Amino acid sequence: METQEILTRNLEYEGYRVHSVSSVEEAIIILKNNSLDLIITDFKMPKVTGLDLIKFVKDHYHNLEIIMITGYPSIDSAKNAIKYGAYEYLLKPFTDHELLETIQKVVQKIKNRKNKQNNINDNNFMQFGIIGKSKPMLKIFSIIEKLKNNFDTVLITGESGTGKELIARALHYNGYRSNGPFVPVNCAAIPDSLFESELFGHVKGSFTGADYSKLGFFQSANNGTIFLDEISEMSPLLQTKLLRVLQNKEIYMVGSAKPQKIDIQIIASSNQDLNELIQQNKFRNDLYYRLNVINITLPPLRERTDDIIILTNFFLNKYCNEYNKSDLVLEEDIIEIFQNYQWPGNIREMENLIKRIVILAEGKTIKGVNLPDHMKYNLDFSNNYKQSLLDIEKKHIKKVLNHCHNNKTAAAKILGINRKTLREKLIKFKIV
Ligand SMILES: Nc1ncnc2c1ncn2[C@@H]1O[C@H](COP(=O)(O)OP(=O)(O)OP(=O)(O)O)[C@@H](O)[C@H]1O
Ligand SMILES: [Mg+2]
Incomplete structure (x- = not known):
């Protein structure tokens, strides 16, 4: 079998689409009618030399890469070819492995270039200030759009760092109550004994130390949105009180028997599986159904691989601008590592990591070796057993x-x- 035929078969076997021709003229016809990434050419050819082909290609198709194959006698000319823009030359005889390795390097270079071009279009993938183009994110964008006109309660679930608060803010600021306040309440941070008064307020003298009346988060959020973050942390007693608020749309300040009408949207979030908590009798079934009228589930980042490149570019741009490191480039292997990594801390972990590597970057490129070991070797110490x-x-x-x-x-x-x-x-x- 002829070398060209063997090469073609091997490359097709590896999954590449190959056009095989035997002259520069034929190659040019193929170039005109197809969108190609790479030319592999012998240096010595009938009529036109490999060098002429490089010049032609670089003049007309500057994104097309070239690998030059050459015999020992022409090695100097082949080196010359690199000066004219060929990517690499391979000295005959070469092994399949050498060829494939060189091709893989070119493919990475092309991917990188395409990533950079995508980078410029990143804003196309941003809606409501949220980056995403994966199927689940597009679905979430359409829910936010649909809820524009009205909603009472929404439950957002997802692992830590998946963007629950970001979605909650987007719902508020794109809804018809956007002129009202958005009040986030971290349910995990308020001690049980103070919770009721923090949420609903208290009147003077209602308990020891209540020297004056104080409004709660619910009154502050009136005509707007209250975001009950980590709702699973609420005590059973408070869950009962919240259920009553949802049913009657009125609240009682601690120490007062007088109901106050409120007009409010409630967004609750949890990074725990509320169904499991219901089974363990830690969360009220009826409250869950009240809250869960509309549910938004944010998948973990490892299940949104389509979003990884655009999020990476987004944070890279953001922190390069912030730290005045305008032309920092990510080396090819980083995206691949990112796509195979588990991201236990999801988008927050990615954002923090990129911020850190931008701050610490010394040269113009950020390399895979600069990443923490557990990422480089794809060692997963987290929840892989799930x-x-x-x-x-x-x-x-x-x-x-x-x-x-x-x-x-x-x-x-x-x-x-x-x-x-x-x-x-x-x-x-x-x-x-
Ligand atoms: N799709 C996204 N596009 C851009 N930034 C995002 C996106 N998702 C999350 N982020 C950013 O990641 C960080 C974490 O998001 P957020 O605080 O909303 O997560 P969370 O689910 O509330 O996390 P936790 O459960 O730990 O409170 C924030 O800085 C947020 O702006
Ligand atoms: Mg949060």
């Missing part, structure tokens, strides 16, 4: 497909299953 075998299978299939640029034949080969089985799994796992 993953089922099915979860892991789904993730692995996604990774392999990604690696094969969605070429299902190549992916099936790596996975050791036939195409039909792969297709069935894609449907089962809803991977499109």
Whole structure:
């Protein structure tokens, strides 16, 4: 078999789409009719030399990369080719591995460039001040849009750092009560004994030390929104009182028998599974149903891999601007590490990490080696035991497909299953 044919087969096997031609003229026709990323060319060709091809390509298609193949006698000219813009040269004879490694480097370079271009368009992925283009985030954007005109209660659930407060603020500031106040209450931070008076206020003399009347969070939030963060931390007694507020839309100050009418939106959030707490008798069933009229569930970042690049770019831009490090670039391997990492602290963890690496960056590039060890080696000390075998299978299939640029034949080969089985799994796992 001819070298060109072997190369073509190997590359197709790896999942690349290959056009194979035997002259520069033919190559130019293919270039005109297709959008290509890379040319692999011999240096010595009939009529036109490899150097001429590079010049032509760099004049007309400046994003197209070139790998030059050369025999030993032409090595100096090949080195010259790099000066004219070829990415790399390979000296004959080379192994499949060498070729693939060089191609993978080029592919990374191209991906990086595309990421940077996406970067410029990041604002397209921002709605209500929230970054996202993954399916679950688009669904959440449409809920926020729909709730614009009215809602009484919304329950937001999701792991720590997934953006619950950000969504709560977006609901308030895009709703028709946006002129009213937004009052966040961290239920985990208020001692039980003070909770009722903090929420509903108290009248003078209602308990020892109540020297004057004081309004609570509910009165402050009137005509606006109260955000009850970490609602699972509320004591059973207070849960009962809150239920009554939701039912009657009125509150009682501690020490007063006079009801006060309130007109308010309530957004509650929890990073715990309230259903589990109900089963353990720690959360009231009836309160849950009252709050859960509309539920927004924020998936963890590791399940929103589509958002990882845009969030990374967003925070990189934000902190580069803030710390005057305008042209800092992320080295290619970082995004891949980010996409495989578990992010136990979700978006807050990512934001803090990027802030830290921007502050500490010394050169112009941030490299994978600068990341903490547990990220680099994808060591997961967190909640990996919560993953089922099915979860892991789904993730692995996604990774392999990604690696094969969605070429299902190549992916099936790596996975050791036939195409039909792969297709069935894609449907089962809803991977499109
Ligand atoms: N989609 C997003 N786009 C941009 N920034 C985000 C997004 N999601 C979260 N953030 C940022 O990440 C940080 C954490 O978000 P937030 O405080 O809303 O999370 P949380 O779910 O309330 O966390 P916790 O449960 O720990 O209170 C904030 O700085 C927020 O602005
Ligand atoms: Mg929060």
